[in-house]
Amino acid sequence: xxxxxxxxxxxxxxxxxxxxxxxxxxxxxxxxxxxxxxxxxxxxxxxxxxxxxxxxxxxxxxxxxxxxxxxxxxxxxxxxxxxxxxxxxxxxxxxxxxxxxxxxxxxxxxxxxxxxxxxxxxxxxxxxxxxxxxxxxxxxxxxxxxxxxxxxxxxxxxxxxxxxxxxxxxxxxxxxxxxxxxxxxxxxxxxxxxxxxx
Amino acid sequence: xxxxxxxxxxxxxxxxxxxxxxxxxxxxxxxxxxxxxxxxxxxxxxxxxxxxxxxxxxxxxxxxxxxxxxxxxxxxxxxxxxxxxxxxxxxxxxxxxxxxxxxxxxxxxxxxxxxxxxxxxxxxxxxxxxxxxxxxxxxxxxxxxxxxxxxxxxxxxxxxxxxxxxxxxxxxxxxxxxxxxxxxxxxxxxxxxxxxxxxxxxxxxxxx
Numbered sequence: 001x002x003x004x005x006x007x008x009x010x011x012x013x014x015x016x017x018x019x020x021x022x023x024x025x026x027x028x029x030x031x032x033x034x035x036x037x038x039x040x041x042x043x044x045x046x047x048x049x050x051x052x053x054x055x056x057x058x059x060x061x062x063x064x065x066x067x068x069x070x071x072x073x074x075x076x077x078x079x080x081x082x083x084x085x086x087x088x089x090x091x092x093x094x095x096x097x098x099x100x101x102x103x104x105x106x107x108x109x110x111x112x113x114x115x116x117x118x119x120x121x122x123x124x125x126x127x128x129x130x131x132x133x134x135x136x137x138x139x140x141x142x143x144x145x146x147x148x149x150x151x152x153x154x155x156x157x158x159x160x161x162x163x164x165x166x167x168x169x170x171x172x173x174x175x176x177x178x179x180x181x182x183x184x185x186x187x188x189x190x191x192x193x194x195x196x197x198x
Numbered sequence: 199x200x201x202x203x204x205x206x207x208x209x210x211x212x213x214x215x216x217x218x219x220x221x222x223x224x225x226x227x228x229x230x231x232x233x234x235x236x237x238x239x240x241x242x243x244x245x246x247x248x249x250x251x252x253x254x255x256x257x258x259x260x261x262x263x264x265x266x267x268x269x270x271x272x273x274x275x276x277x278x279x280x281x282x283x284x285x286x287x288x289x290x291x292x293x294x295x296x297x298x299x300x301x302x303x304x305x306x307x308x309x310x311x312x313x314x315x316x317x318x319x320x321x322x323x324x325x326x327x328x329x330x331x332x333x334x335x336x337x338x339x340x341x342x343x344x345x346x347x348x349x350x351x352x353x354x355x356x357x358x359x360x361x362x363x364x365x366x367x368x369x370x371x372x373x374x375x376x377x378x379x380x381x382x383x384x385x386x387x388x389x390x391x392x393x394x395x396x397x398x399x400x401x402x403x404x405x406x
Contacts, residue, residue: 061280082273083277
């Protein structure tokens with residue numbers, strides 16, 4: 001098993017009295033949580049209660065209406081949009097993002113972890129939607145970040161790939177990383193705290 | 199960091215099927231005028247700088263819908279923000295890549311357009327220098343307009359309406375490049391556009 005060791009096993013993720021407003025509507029407020037290194041947080045709740053917005057807020061993609069998020073390490077985000085250019089090969093895409101993240105060292109391991117190595121030379125437009133989701137997760141793995149922010153990571157994944165994801169998340173947590181995931185149902189995160197929205 | 203972004207942007211533009219559109223448009227637009235105005239060589243040579251500048255301005259706007267909108271739609275901008283990469287850097291790299299993608303081929307095609315319009319070598323050379331100084335401003339304005347219209351359907355037409363008035367100073371100093379001091383004013387207009395562009399485009403891209 002490949003270990004995805006974050007560069008610095010850092011501090012905890014602290015969410016304090018967080019509120020989010022979208023289009024004039026208050027999605028949630030007074031949200032607090034603390035996730036220690038090696039921990040995991042599951043965001044659950046019906047559609048439209050702000051799971052994705054909370055993840056985007058943690059990723060720095062949305063401003064908080066009130067409250068604060070404190071985390072010292074690096075973050076990696078996998079949202080609904082896979083951000084893969086159709087004409088580029090999968091390997092080239094992952095290499096591009098890994099270069100921005102500081103190096104190519106983790107790319108082969110990330111490809112192997114999501115069983116994408118045989119697809120590295122395939123242009124992204126030829127990939128199925130499930131394969132694109134796996135690629136987005138591989139990009140998170142290759143980032144070597146301390147905090148993984150995953151929005152419904154098992155959506156569209158087959159059982160085997162969901163198992164690969166669970167293994168990768170376990171390895172990440174074993175190395176002191178944190179996983180925050182918006183989910184419907186079980187994604188194989190043992191001992192995760194649950195934050196209920198809505 | 200900016201080098202990695204720039205390299206990627208250049209690669210994306212070079213691989214794009216629309217790479218040759220701006221320069222083809224530029225040459226075709228220049229070729230249309232002799233037919234529209236008539237074969238009066240003196241008249242053509244007199245209005246040639248204006249024709250070439252307007253063609254260059256419109257050519258810079260052709261790829262405006264593919265400059266940033268796909269990156270906003272497919273989550274690329276999200277990925278960049280989540281990495282803590284400043285959008286100003288992203289936009290500066292995009293401006294440089296857009297300039298390389300449209301202005302350099304356009305400068306290479308200038309002799310062709312010059313022959314079609316009956317420009318003499320000296321005027322052609324001065325015009326080339328003016329384009330070299332002025333096209334960075336056009337690239338910057340196009341990226342700002344692309345950022346402002348990124349979320350909109352059919353944003354290309356709106357981008358044109360945004361850029362055309364702002365490009366007036368560049369157009370005026372570019373066409374009047376035989377007047378003393380015009381080159382300096384052109385360079386100044388370009389520098390202002392280049393300095394403001396990345397910040398304006400980044401502000402437009404910031405999630406609300």
